[in-house]
Every structure is written in C-alpha cells, then in structure tokens.
Amino acid sequence: MASILGISLLALVLPGPGVAFVPIGGGTSTHVSITGSALLQKVTETCRAVAEAAGHEFSPTGPSPEELVQACLGPTATGDVSGAKFQSALHEIYTQNGLVDRDFVNSAPHHFNSEAFLEGRGLIMEGMVAIKANIREENFKAARETLGRVLHTLQDFYSHSNWVELGYSEPYINLIRPDLPIENLADVNTATCSNCASGTCSNQILQSIMQKKKLTSGYMGIFSSSKPEGKCSHGGAADLTSTTVPRGGIHKDERNPHNAAFHDAAVSLATEASLQLLEDIRLATGDRDFLRMMGIARSSVVAFVIDTTGSMRDDIEEARSVVYEIINSKKGTQDEPSEYILVPFNDPHFGPMIRTTDPERMKTEISKLRANGGGDEPEMCLSGLQLALTGAPSSSHIYVFTDAIAKDIALKDTIIALIRSTKSTVSFFMTAAKRRRRRSVRAASFGDYKDLAVASGGQAIQVSKAELPQATDVILDTSTSALVTVFQQVRSTGSEETFSFILDESLKNITIYITGASIAFTLTNPNGLQQKFDEPRGRLGTIQTVGNLRRFRLRSNHQPGTWQLYTRTSQPYTVIVTGQSTITFIYDFVENFTGPHPGYAVLSGRPQAGQPATLMLSVLGRKGPSSVTVTDVGLLIPSSRDGVSNSTMTDMGNGDILVTVDKVPEGEFVVALTGTNQMSKNEFQRQSTTKMSISKLNIQAIVDSSVEPGKPFNVPFSVMTRGGGGSHLLSARNDRNYKMTFPERINLSTGKYTKATLTITPPANTESGTDVTLTIDVKTSSGVDSNYIVLRLSVVTKITDFVQPQCEVVNVFADDCPEDQSQCGHFQWELSANLTDGNGTGIERISLRQGAGILSHSSLTAPNIEAHYNASCCSQIVEFVAVDKVGNVGKCYHSIEDSDASPAVTLSLPLWLCLLVSIFVARP
Structure with a gap:
C-alpha cells in the first residue's frame, strides 16, 4: 500500500x-x-x-x-x-x-x-x-x-x-x-x-x-x-x-x-x-x-526534576508541598494529572525516573527525597532532565528545581534536540545557595537554564528560597487540561514596546507571565480599561510579583478582542500569555518523498535552509474542526519585531491543513495561527511553544526492527549539507547510557548524502519492552550550524512462547434458570473452568470481558488455575480472557441461552466436544 x-x-x-x-x-x-x-x-x-x-x-x-x-x-x-x-x-x-x-x-x-x-x-x-x-x-x-x-x-x-x-x-x-x-x-x-x-x-x-x-x-x-x-x-x-x-x-x-x-x-x-x-x-x-x-487521558502529566544536594532542603519541601496541593485540589476533576513523573539528581548520580498514575504513590516517592551531599560542585541537572524528556509523553510540562549550575552542560544540545522533538515545555525554578561556589564548567551558568526555558516556551524563574512558595503557582497554572499559548515574545535587550494580542471568549484562566528585572508595564483591554504593574489588584486582574516573575491573572469575565501590553525596561525579558481552551492545534514540519507511492515524512530535526518549509497542521475545536476556521498560519520570530511570515494554505478538510512558507525566518521561530470560532464568530489566535530554526544540514535514519538485549544493533544513517563540505563533528547520546560506537567526524560533500553507522548494545539483562531514545547530532567544525535526529528503539527479548492459554469448561449449572425471562432475576447460574498455559510462560491475568456476574479464580502461580463464574439468569453470556506473561491471549466463552446442556456438563461428554467451537479457546 x-x-x-x-x-x-x-x-x-x-x-x-x-x-x-x-x-x-x-x-x-x-x-x-x-x-x-x-x-x-x-x-x-x-x-x-x-x-x-x-x-x-x-x-x-x-x-x-x-x-x-x-x-x-x-x-x-x-x-x-x-x-x-x-x-x-x-x-x-x-x-x-x-x-x-x-x-x-x-x-x-x-x-x-x-x-x-x-x-x-x-x-x-x-x-x-x-x-x-x-x-x-x-x-x-x-x-x-x-x-x-x-x-x-x-x-x-x-x-x-x-x-x-x-x-x-x-x-x-x-x-x-x-x-x-x-x-x-x-x-x-x-x-x-x-x-x-x-x-x-x-x-x-x-x-x-x-x-x-x-x-x-x-x-x-x-x-x-x-x-x-x-x-x-x-x-x-x-x-x-x-x-x-x-x-x-x-x-x-x-x-x-x-x-x-x-x-x-x-x-x-x-x-x-x-x-x-x-x-x-x-x-x-x-x-x-x-x-x-491512544493518548486518552484526563489532563497533563506532572513531571518534576529535583536537585537533592544538601542545600536543597527547602526547595524539596516546596516541591513536595506543590505535589500534595495538586493531588488534593485536583482529585476527581478534569485537571487531575493523568500521570506523575519524578527524577531526582545529585552529583554524580541522577535518577531513577519514577512514573506512576497513582497519586498516593507519588506522595510516597516525593516524601522519600532527602537533601544530602553535593558540596559546592555543579550538579547532573541536564542528565535528570534528559530522563524526564524521554520518559514523559510529548507536549508535557516539566518543572526543574535547582540551586546550582549544570555540571553536564555538554548535554545542552541534546536537551534542545529533545525539547524540539517532543514539543515539551521546561520551566526552571532557580534559587541561589549561599554556601555554594559557582565553578566554571565549560562556561556553564544559570543562563543555560534560561536558554532551555526560552527554547521550550517555558519559564526561567530566579527567586530566593524564601520566595519559592509564591513562584510555584506557575506549576498549578500549567498542570491543567486544555492549556494553550496565545502569545509569546522574547527580548534580549531592554526596550519600550507595545504588544497586541487577541483573547477570545473560549479562553479561561488567562495568565500573563512577564519574566525580567526592573520592568514596568500597562495592560489595556479592548474597551480601554487599564491596569499598571504597581496595582496588585485592579480592574483587569491580580498581579503577583516574586523574584524576576510577574504573574498577571485576568478576571474570569475578560473582554474578548484585541488587548495591548505596553512594556518599559532596560533589561532582557519575556512575555507569555496562556489560557485554557479546547481551540488548539497540532503540527509537524514535513518533507515530501518520491517513489512508487510518494508522500510526506515528518522531520525529526530542523527544517532545511534555502528552501520552503512545509507543515502539516490540524486544528481542533470544542465540536471538532467544523467549529473553527483558520484564516492565517505563519512563522513568527518571538525575539523580533517583525511580523508573521507569509504562507500558502491548502485546506485538506476535517481541520487538516498543508502549509507552505516560502521565506523561512533566519532566527528561532514559532508557529502562529489565527482563525474564527464558528460558534461565536469571534477571532482567536494561538502560538506553538517550542522554538525552531533552520539548518543547512540534514540527517536521515531508519530503524527497521527491535533490539535484542545483549546484542549489538546497527543504526545506519545518512548526512547531507547544503552548505560547505568537508569534515563535520558528529556526536550521539542515549538516555539509558548504553554502550555505543560511531564515527566522531564525517566528511560531507555539498548536496550529497554520506552514509555512516552507529552501533548500540543494550545490556543482556535489559527488561523486555524498554525503550531507548537515541539522539544523533552533526555540527560544522566551527559549530555555527548543526542539526539532529531523534530515534526511539525498543529492546525486546525474543520469545518462543506463542501458545495461547487454554480454557476447559468443566461444569455448568443452569438448571434453575426459568424459561420465563421475566422471573430471571430470582435465579442464578454457575460455570467452572480450568485454565492452563501448557509449557508457556504462565498466565499473568484473567479478566471478565462479557457478563454481569462475579468471576473468581485460584492462584495464578498454580499450573492449573480454577475459575468460577456466578451470575443472575438474566445475564446469560460469559466471556473471560486469560493473558500470559508475553501477551498471548486466550478466551473462554459460554452462553446458557444457546446451550441444551444438562445442569452439570463436563468436557468428557461428547456434547462438549461439539460445543468447543463456540466455547473457546482463543477465538480471534
């Protein structure tokens, strides 16, 4: 096909x-x-x-x-x-x-x-x-x-x-x-x-x-x-x-x-x-x-990456308090997190990553964290962040707590590649430890954390340890369902500027984050009402100031339309406007491929310079794509005063759009979208969070099978440049620290792909089902240009057990069931069955699939498992499944409505030999 x-x-x-x-x-x-x-x-x-x-x-x-x-x-x-x-x-x-x-x-x-x-x-x-x-x-x-x-x-x-x-x-x-x-x-x-x-x-x-x-x-x-x-x-x-x-x-x-x-x-x-x-x-x-x-979950994933060195005692306590508040305040609501992730890091250790859907377990795990060790050395912050980025679902929000610079700063390019690949947002809560000396580790600084936050569309919040409890309101804001970014701007130097953005009526819990020192601002709504930075409680909302963060939460009855934010400062700053709305979009940068069946492939790395960029974009609304109309899609440089780049759109129907941008911006850009909500006929705007940029380098790789524990696995890949040829630097990392071999340099010719191979070997004791995220980076010798590809490998133990669990119905007692169904509620019927897995790996789970009765069974560790089912005569069908430890599935089915069996029937009778076709045993 x-x-x-x-x-x-x-x-x-x-x-x-x-x-x-x-x-x-x-x-x-x-x-x-x-x-x-x-x-x-x-x-x-x-x-x-x-x-x-x-x-x-x-x-x-x-x-x-x-x-x-x-x-x-x-x-x-x-x-x-x-x-x-x-x-x-x-x-x-x-x-x-x-x-x-x-x-x-x-x-x-x-x-x-x-x-x-x-x-x-x-x-x-x-x-x-x-x-x-x-x-x-x-x-x-x-x-x-x-x-x-x-x-x-x-x-x-x-x-x-x-x-x-x-x-x-x-x-x-x-x-x-x-x-x-x-x-x-x-x-x-x-x-x-x-x-x-x-x-x-x-x-x-x-x-x-x-x-x-x-x-x-x-x-x-x-x-x-x-x-x-x-x-x-x-x-x-x-x-x-x-x-x-x-x-x-x-x-x-x-x-x-x-x-x-x-x-x-x-x-x-x-x-x-x-x-x-x-x-x-x-x-x-x-x-x-x-x-x-299939991605069906209540809300966002809450992921914490926490420094556990000695000076972090107060920070750990605050992170624990935030987790408890999220769990207690959002339990049973749509905003209850669908999963919790925790990654501690210290020096020289980091991890393990703890993942759970059980809020009580998350409470237990975070309560175990203790501040110890570390001294005045930088920490393994980026290693811990790498685990979170590869373990959390795409588009997650990850929160990092630390008071030290990163010892593993060499991972910075890998972290940016993972941020762009996963479209996850990373926010840093940075507190200064008085007793720590900041050592020069490859010029690492808190500025590196700011770079990563900006690249992801997150926050880089610098506060004292005493102020930290106030700053963590950001986590409560963003660990929620249907979060969207309306607007974002980044300024590397101070300026006096007025920004305009559209707030539509579908938005709830609208928050404006202004991060920077010594900044004055004035917010104006479509009716001309204003509120200044020095008014904590005003006509438009409430302003909370903590450290370098101003958090402006608008009132729930905000006026839809075009708002303006005037800013004045001599320092660098960022502006981000978020809210909750079902109107959002997803996108991928793509490239077309030819052959017998041409099509489009998602780019794993950065779009190529010198040619148009193509996006596949899907728009979602409360009642599906028919409830919104897109009027414009383009690429916007948040750090520039330039407008959105022009594009051509091809409507594919059903909310799907093919977007081509002929002139791609040179700097880091986001995807900006405007449209009309057909339910209210009002205009809306949305932006992507992740910053992207173009490159003259391109990497392609193919993963054609799973990886066996203990065995080397080859990953062939090809690299091409549209810039100058010659020797280029190549690096690769994986999130499991598995042994790898690859060339550290690769010679490229302009416009031609050069082939190379990476070999990775997972340990022999790797658990089957483990996934490995592999990042390959290529740079020019000067480091001016680079690109990456992110691959996901599955480590799977070869299995020889393909035999499905077997079911033998040994007894059915339904003699009390009346022919008059109006009386069925007063009577019961029973079924007994034996389940075995032959010489397989053993049955791991037995569950009821059809039937309103009660299913019980003996210990799963026994070679022969006895199952018993009891139900009202009104519920005449039973089907339960047995799954062995490698995923083979067997079914057991019986209907008393179709059966002419006597009250006690066993498979030793000829009748049951005929009924085997309808009773079991691993029907598809």
Whole structure:
C-alpha cells in the first residue's frame, strides 16, 4: 500500500478515481482512513466498555476527537477537554504507517510483495511482541510507532496478494496468530498469472491456482524487470516487472473499473484485519493501558526534576508541598494529572525516573527525597532532565528545581534536540545557595537554564528560597487540561514596546507571565480599561510579583478582542500569555518523498535552509474542526519585531491543513495561527511553544526492527549539507547510557548524502519492552550550524512462547434458570473452568470481558488455575480472557441461552466436544 503522512484526508487534494491504498489521488479510502477507521472504532468500543464497567453512560455528542475524549473520560471530564493528545497519538500512528513506503520501498516483506508471506508475517509478529512489551513498560510512544508500521504491512496483504480473488470473505487470522501456520503457498516454480497485455484485466490469476486455493502475491521491481517465470506482477508504472510476461498486475491499491469489486473487498478486509490486531493488543494490555497508548487521558502529566544536594532542603519541601496541593485540589476533576513523573539528581548520580498514575504513590516517592551531599560542585541537572524528556509523553510540562549550575552542560544540545522533538515545555525554578561556589564548567551558568526555558516556551524563574512558595503557582497554572499559548515574545535587550494580542471568549484562566528585572508595564483591554504593574489588584486582574516573575491573572469575565501590553525596561525579558481552551492545534514540519507511492515524512530535526518549509497542521475545536476556521498560519520570530511570515494554505478538510512558507525566518521561530470560532464568530489566535530554526544540514535514519538485549544493533544513517563540505563533528547520546560506537567526524560533500553507522548494545539483562531514545547530532567544525535526529528503539527479548492459554469448561449449572425471562432475576447460574498455559510462560491475568456476574479464580502461580463464574439468569453470556506473561491471549466463552446442556456438563461428554467451537479457546 502507499503512504500518507498523518493527515487523514490528504487524498482529497487532487481529483481522480477512488483510491484505497495510495496516498494522493482523490479517493476517500487511504492507508490512513483504513487505520483511522479501525482505531476510532476500537477506541469507541473500549471507551464504552470502560464507561459501562464504571457505571456511567457513554454518549458522545458528536464524532470529533474532542467529543469522543469528553465522553470517554466520563463524569470527571467536567471542564475543558482537549482532543490534542488523542489526535497527536493518531497522527504518530499514521505517520509511521506512511513511512513504510519511504523507508522500506524495496522490501518485499514489508508489503507482502513477491510472495514473501513468511517474512511478512514475521514482521507483524515481531511488531506485536514489541508493542505489547512497550505498553507493559508504559512506553506508549514506541508502541504507537511500531503499531503504525505493523498495520501498514498487515493492510498491504489484502491489496497485494490474491486472498480476495480466492473468494475469502474473512481476514487471514493466521497473520496475527503465530501458533497457526501459513499454508498452501505457491512455490517459486509454480506459475500463478496469465498474460494481460492491456494491464487492466479483471482477474489474471490462473484457474489452477484458484482451484487449489494457492496463495500468491505480485512481484515488484523498482530497479529490475526480472521475476520468476509465470509469476504475477504487482503492476503499475513504478513496477518494472509489469511489462515482463505475464504482463499486468494484481494489486488493488486503486479502485478502477476492472478491479472495483476486488478493491472494495480488499479495503473491507484490511479494515477488519486491523480491528482484529487492535483487539488482540487491547486484550493483552487491558482497556486502561490501551486508552493510555491512544493518548486518552484526563489532563497533563506532572513531571518534576529535583536537585537533592544538601542545600536543597527547602526547595524539596516546596516541591513536595506543590505535589500534595495538586493531588488534593485536583482529585476527581478534569485537571487531575493523568500521570506523575519524578527524577531526582545529585552529583554524580541522577535518577531513577519514577512514573506512576497513582497519586498516593507519588506522595510516597516525593516524601522519600532527602537533601544530602553535593558540596559546592555543579550538579547532573541536564542528565535528570534528559530522563524526564524521554520518559514523559510529548507536549508535557516539566518543572526543574535547582540551586546550582549544570555540571553536564555538554548535554545542552541534546536537551534542545529533545525539547524540539517532543514539543515539551521546561520551566526552571532557580534559587541561589549561599554556601555554594559557582565553578566554571565549560562556561556553564544559570543562563543555560534560561536558554532551555526560552527554547521550550517555558519559564526561567530566579527567586530566593524564601520566595519559592509564591513562584510555584506557575506549576498549578500549567498542570491543567486544555492549556494553550496565545502569545509569546522574547527580548534580549531592554526596550519600550507595545504588544497586541487577541483573547477570545473560549479562553479561561488567562495568565500573563512577564519574566525580567526592573520592568514596568500597562495592560489595556479592548474597551480601554487599564491596569499598571504597581496595582496588585485592579480592574483587569491580580498581579503577583516574586523574584524576576510577574504573574498577571485576568478576571474570569475578560473582554474578548484585541488587548495591548505596553512594556518599559532596560533589561532582557519575556512575555507569555496562556489560557485554557479546547481551540488548539497540532503540527509537524514535513518533507515530501518520491517513489512508487510518494508522500510526506515528518522531520525529526530542523527544517532545511534555502528552501520552503512545509507543515502539516490540524486544528481542533470544542465540536471538532467544523467549529473553527483558520484564516492565517505563519512563522513568527518571538525575539523580533517583525511580523508573521507569509504562507500558502491548502485546506485538506476535517481541520487538516498543508502549509507552505516560502521565506523561512533566519532566527528561532514559532508557529502562529489565527482563525474564527464558528460558534461565536469571534477571532482567536494561538502560538506553538517550542522554538525552531533552520539548518543547512540534514540527517536521515531508519530503524527497521527491535533490539535484542545483549546484542549489538546497527543504526545506519545518512548526512547531507547544503552548505560547505568537508569534515563535520558528529556526536550521539542515549538516555539509558548504553554502550555505543560511531564515527566522531564525517566528511560531507555539498548536496550529497554520506552514509555512516552507529552501533548500540543494550545490556543482556535489559527488561523486555524498554525503550531507548537515541539522539544523533552533526555540527560544522566551527559549530555555527548543526542539526539532529531523534530515534526511539525498543529492546525486546525474543520469545518462543506463542501458545495461547487454554480454557476447559468443566461444569455448568443452569438448571434453575426459568424459561420465563421475566422471573430471571430470582435465579442464578454457575460455570467452572480450568485454565492452563501448557509449557508457556504462565498466565499473568484473567479478566471478565462479557457478563454481569462475579468471576473468581485460584492462584495464578498454580499450573492449573480454577475459575468460577456466578451470575443472575438474566445475564446469560460469559466471556473471560486469560493473558500470559508475553501477551498471548486466550478466551473462554459460554452462553446458557444457546446451550441444551444438562445442569452439570463436563468436557468428557461428547456434547462438549461439539460445543468447543463456540466455547473457546482463543477465538480471534
């Protein structure tokens, strides 16, 4: 199948026939729409099951991501709920799905081309193992990326093989069941296709293949026209084998008159197969973690990086107090954090990273922190921050507490790369320790923290230890749901200036942060009302001054329209305006790629200098994209008085926009957006938080599989420059401190890619499901220009246990159930079953999936587990699942409504041999 970047309706750009597996061409069915349809259906099913289990109604008010998330979160979602995290998760999956066509364009197994069925199934199985292991370790981003690639390969089977032509109306379940064989394959010497001179024959499959139900797929030749004698071709202009007899092709990527029925069937089966794979993952991981993988969570993640050296006693106490206040004040509300992260650091140690969804555990962990050691040395602050950036979800808010400069300042470029890659915001709370001497460590200073805060759109707050409790109100402001940035400006020198920005009626809890020393300001609303910096309580709001921070919280009844902020100072300063709103946007810088199935790929690093920048952007509103209209998107330099750069926009529909900026700013820029709220007809504006800049360097890399513990893994990559050639500096770091080897210099020629290889070796005892974030940086010898790429690797232990847990129903007693259902509530029925995992890894979890009764079981450590189910005769169906320790799923199903069994039935009776088909045992 062809690729598409994570924009679900990119295929609507150009006119043309209906297309299912091609990215650009005019159809409404694409890889992304197939994937999106399956994901939304499975998420909806899961949300409904979670809601029913919790005893509340699941009734979305509409089909948009925002409305689905609102309904899924249930009664706690009483405030503003943003669908941004869910939409971002979908886009990550779509993006990786599309990249299979760029990164593995000539790989037959990735597309089930050239009869590579065993190898293709192997990729699917390896991916499913990695996904389940990643979710188990809460590495959801790695799981999403692998899921996108696996779904592409699975979907390609139905378009590229003859499964549809053979008349099968159900997906080939064996592709996701390693315990079932892939059989009846046409061997390399068996002819499979007749000649089709026109290339548009309705069915080229030989009758002998049809009669014997032999499985085959088309051969694809991108660089060669050769193929085994008598074999089918993939077909199409990019397939050089399509002109070799037998000519033509059997792919069903496009819907044309000669293959319309086959094409439609392939789309249907690809969608159903995707649902089966998603259901297997859902059952293996559980509803809660499946939804977390999909980015459906109440609110933001709260992440703390805390210096624990001796002088930090007061700071640790304040961080502890803030965590307790967040937990106690936001519990049960939409603003309750969905996850807590804590990373302590000292000297020379840092970590471990502690992640939990349990607020009580977070209280316990932060209460364990003690200030000790450290002396007057700088600390490992950036190492701790690196752990938080790689462990927290994208677009997280991370808060750093320290009173010392960074000893590990060499990590600064890596931290900036991770900030830009994750779009996370980092705020520093910096207090001065009187007893510490600041030593020169590669010219490190508190200014480095300010640079990182500015790059991320966060705050760099310098206060005394006594003032710290007042400054931490910023954490309470930002650890909330649906947080958006309306406006931001950075000035490196003092100035007298008036800023204008738009506040719309959807915004709540609007806060203006002005960070800098000796600054005077006046805020004016659209009606001309004013409030000055020396009025703590005025007509527009309240002003809190602490250290170098002024926090201006506007009144809840703010006037929508254009506001003005006049500033006067001789010192550097920043201005940031934030609020809560469901109107927001997500974006990625992208580059197009060519090939048989062209598309767009997300840039991991900085956009290239000397050419237009392209963005894929999605806008979200309270009732979905139809509730907002975008009028302008551009790039803005927050440190400059220049306006927003001009751009051209192509509306893809459904809130998705392709944006091209011909003249990219030279300095650091953000994405600025204005539009109209269709519900109120008022104008709004939003900005991205993360600063980006251009580079003449470009890095590309491909990760094609998971990494085995204890074994070296090669990561090939390529570097190109549009600037001067010659020797360039290369560095690489990973967040697990795994051993790596790579060239420290690389010679580049202008306009040509130079290949290199990095080798990483995880320890043999690495836990399966661990993810590794790898950052590769390239710099010019002078250090003037640089670029980076961020890769995520999954460490997965090879497994040999593919046997699903087995279920044997040994006894059913339903004799008391009356035929008159109006009386069913007064009677009970029971079922007993034995569950085993054979010679596998052992059953880890047993859970009820259908039925309103009570399920209990004996110890999971026993080789034979006894399960017992008791329910009202009104609830006549039971289904429970058993999951083993590597994610294999078995099901046990029984219905007393369909059963003619006697009160006590065991599998020793012939009747139960017949009923086995309907009772179990690992139904797909």
